[in-house]
Amino acid sequence: MIIEIEYYKNDTKICGGNIDFSELDKSIKQTEKLCDLKEDNFVRILCDMIRFEKIETDELPDLVYDRDTKKFYRPHF
Helix, strand or coil, X not given: CEEEEECCCCEEXXXXXXXXXXXHHHHHHHHHHHCCCCCCCHHHHXXXXXXXXXXXXXXXXXXXXXXXXXXXXXXXX
């Protein structure tokens, strides 16, 4: 599963096994509370929490999380 984290600084893709949406949503919310905006460690914390890793790929993600709006969406194919 590939998830893209989208926000104003840059977009980052992370990859790992399949994860239930409710578990992902819970982890995202917890990560938002734990991250340090100055250090910008959101992706690192989330990856550690759900056992995903940051990747570089042109492949379309399965799901996108927009940190500005705090919403998920599926990319258009």
